[in-house]
Amino acid sequence: MDKNQESIIENNIVTALNVLKEFTATPGCGVTRFPFTEEARQACAYLKERMEAVGLTVRMDTSGAVIGRLEGKRASTIMIGSHFDSVKHGGAYDGIAGVVCAIEVARLLQESGRELEYSLEVIATNDEEGARFNTGLFTGKVLLGQLTCEELKTQVDAEGVSVYQAMEDFGLQPEQIAAHPRDDIKAFLEIHIEQGPVLEAKNKEIGIVDVIVGIKRARIKINGRADHAGTMPMHMRQDALEQAAKVISKIGDRARLFRNCVATVGFLQVEPNIMNIVPQSVTFAVDIRGVDEETIMTQYYSLLADLDRMSLESGLTYEVEHLLYAQPVQMSESIKEQLEISCINRQLEYMHLPSGAGHDAQIFGAQLPAAMLFVPSVGGRSHCPEEKSEARDLAKAVLVAYDGIVKMMDFC
Numbered sequence: 001m002d003k004n005q006e007s008i009i010e011n012n013i014v015t016a017l018n019v020l021k022e023f024t025a026t027p028g029c030g031v032t033r034f035p036f037t038e039e040a041r042q043a044c045a046y047l048k049e050r051m052e053a054v055g056l057t058v059r060m061d062t063s064g065a066v067i068g069r070l071e072g073k074r075a076s077t078i079m080i081g082s083h084f085d086s087v088k089h090g091g092a093y094d095g096i097a098g099v100v101c102a103i104e105v106a107r108l109l110q111e112s113g114r115e116l117e118y119s120l121e122v123i124a125t126n127d128e129e130g131a132r133f134n135t136g137l138f139t140g141k142v143l144l145g146q147l148t149c150e151e152l153k154t155q156v157d158a159e160g161v162s163v164y165q166a167m168e169d170f171g172l173q174p175e176q177i178a179a180h181p182r183d184d185i186k187a188f189l190e191i192h193i194e195q196g197p198v199l200e201a202k203n204k205e206i207g208i209v210d211v212i213v214g215i216k217r218a219r220i221k222i223n224g225r226a227d228h229a230g231t232m233p234m235h236m237r238q239d240a241l242e243q244a245a246k247v248i249s250k251i252g253d254r255a256r257l258f259r260n261c262v263a264t265v266g267f268l269q270v271e272p273n274i275m276n277i278v279p280q281s282v283t284f285a286v287d288i289r290g291v292d293e294e295t296i297m298t299q300y301y302s303l304l305a306d307l308d309r310m311s312l313e314s315g316l317t318y319e320v321e322h323l324l325y326a327q328p329v330q331m332s333e334s335i336k337e338q339l340e341i342s343c344i345n346r347q348l349e350y351m352h353l354p355s356g357a358g359h360d361a362q363i364f365g366a367q368l369p370a371a372m373l374f375v376p377s378v379g380g381r382s383h384c385p386e387e388k389s390e391a392r393d394l395a396k397a398v399l400v401a402y403d404g405i406v407k408m409m410d411f412c
């Protein structure tokens, strides 16, 4: 592919992303595009237009995803795409850049005049972030039949509007949600910005994702006793924050012992949180991520052992509430191999890396062959208005994905 074609891809990407970033509920303060909103409707209409312009037959499915289809010899489908929704005050690239790239892949396939063995669908998924209803990965779950109509009624946003209601208001039919799970999807490919600093720091142009990390989350409450901060002697007090601090201080260092692991305490609540009162209780939430179940759970059980020891030594009690466990999801070896061959042929600087964030590809990858390409994030910034990836890097991902899809037509 010559330089001229690369610059056409770059231009198309820039044009589309510049239009799409205007579909936000927070103009001037980043992109806020929640599912089933006016901004979502505008983005969907524009994506439909772009998909139709490259010759795709476009529809909106029951989940509110925009899908553009190219019919192949077989009805079975290879899918490429990412999400069109965003977090609050997010950037103009997370998710949507992958959708715009996927449309470019479809355009290249169309223009190549190739006969497709399998059908191809470009998908812009809905509510991947979960920013509105505290859920996420919505379209993937709907496509694979993992959600019931009843669940949609219990998941509500900050205003008390349920997913069910929001879908109806948007013109969708929530009752249909479980009716037609897709069993025709052969494979799923996603281009996404890295959202971290690794590719840039290592001077790589593209990343091939090996695994999407697993996550263990728990909320822990340590119970002490509120007393006067001046009159209660040190050896007689039951200071919940002092004990919590000892346990929490080990979490980060423990994560550093494992490769590709991270652990975060991002939530802390002190009661009564008053300067001259010994803390009565501390609640904190821990988020542990890793590339295999063993390293995640080893850290988690070590944390529980620390809590037991703390309780034994101090006499304080604790409670643990399980919040989430998501398995690490391995990406398809055979698709990764093809992507790697493409990177080599095109003389791109590439590397393998895990994804520390969740993505649509994890839902698909748990059930069928899936793969992800990461595009460098400038400064590693993401989920903020400063988020950016260079158009030339996005264009390279388009070319690698194009090569990958051509090969997948043969072996999937």
Ligand SMILES: [Zn+2]
Binding pocket: 083, 094, 095, 128, 192
């Ligand atoms: Zn994303």
